Amino acid sequence: MAGKEISAAVIQRLPRYYRYLTELLESGVERISSKELSERMQVTASQIRQDLNNFGGFGQQGYGYNIEFLHTEIGKILGLDKEYNMIIVGGGNIGQALAHYGDFRNLGFHVRAIFDIDPELFGRKIGEVQIRPMGEMEEFVKNNQVDIGVVAVQKGVASEVAGQMVALGIKALWNFAPIDLTVGKDVIVENVLLSESLMKVSYCLQDRDE
Amino acid sequence: MAGKEISAAVIQRLPRYYRYLTELLESGVERISSKELSERMQVTASQIRQDLNNFGGFGQQGYGYNIEFLHTEIGKILGLDKEYNMIIVGGGNIGQALAHYGDFRNLGFHVRAIFDIDPELFGRKIGEVQIRPMGEMEEFVKNNQVDIGVVAVQKGVASEVAGQMVALGIKALWNFAPIDLTVGKDVIVENVLLSESLMKVSYCLQDRDE
């Protein structure tokens, strides 16, 4: 928050750069020019250079960008050099799927607990963690550093759950409920709106027919 | 595709309007002005009017917008007046979670089958549908109208699966693998990039500390 504000559009693109760089790194390529990367990613070379220069000069004239270095730097910018502890509220389909999902772990995001109100689910093990009674959340959050709270409950209780997590000091929410959570502006809310994503598909499908 | 192209930014916002209108409708409100809606949604009234007027004049001077009418019209624009059949490839965590998930059904999106290569999963019932052997996909798609193919397999096989679905004539893919699928430009690809969503959270979390 020191200098000029980075636009949301730029931040949105960073993970994609990171993904491409990870792939290039894995395939053993050493360097890449903005032009070549732009062709692979289907964006303009200008945009890549502009985006990167928001954070510093990572390239070298006449050479391009060192992939390993740039990968590391973008990782740092995204905060992927740190580890994050998450708790999930909601042990239903989505909560369980997220707890199982391995890709996050590799990026440093760890699910430490799942909470639910359904006694049927208590004790059930999802991946490495057990589903616990909702009543234990407070104690858990007080005893553990929790960075991200995942809202994986149904719409009707999402606000309440979000409020509880924020009250316990959790500073970021990853929300899967189709609702705009109202929280203090020091709390980060990232929404995953699956229905809205599908609606974009149906919108586009319709266009074809006309 | 008749007149001027509607920008992606506008389309992106339509589902959110639809969501707010659904809530207003459920709460029994009859009409709303762009000003009042703008306050609820935290956008400008100007933007709402501009967005809507891309598709026609749905309001009335001095009155505002009739909620039931506008809800229906935006629903039509989004193609929600139709029903869509989906198949899921990948009976793992995400595939199962999506098959269970009820919200899509209410919007007209129906999961008709799940395919996987793991014989352990064959026959397992997820919600209303069974997991079937991948080999049966071709026959299924030929015998049933399939509008949307869901890619819920791991990254390594996502391209192959997508290719198979496109080859069978499926015109829209809902992709959960962290990869940019390469398909003909008459095929719609909508990506749900969970890891990238999480990275935005970690980026923002970092900003706080500085």
Add this chain to the structure above:
DNA sequence: TAGATTGTTAATCGATTAACAATC
């Protein structure tokens, strides 16, 4: 050095916001 390619400034393009005449 000569060629390549960055970092960065300037130009363009598009999207958002403001303003207001039209009109219910």
Add this chain to the structure above:
DNA sequence: TAGATTGTTAATCGATTAACAATC
């Protein structure tokens, strides 16, 4: 009618692209 609020045009703002001097 008078007041309210749209639809729409014009002004502003920001993001993307182009261009090029700097420099490896």
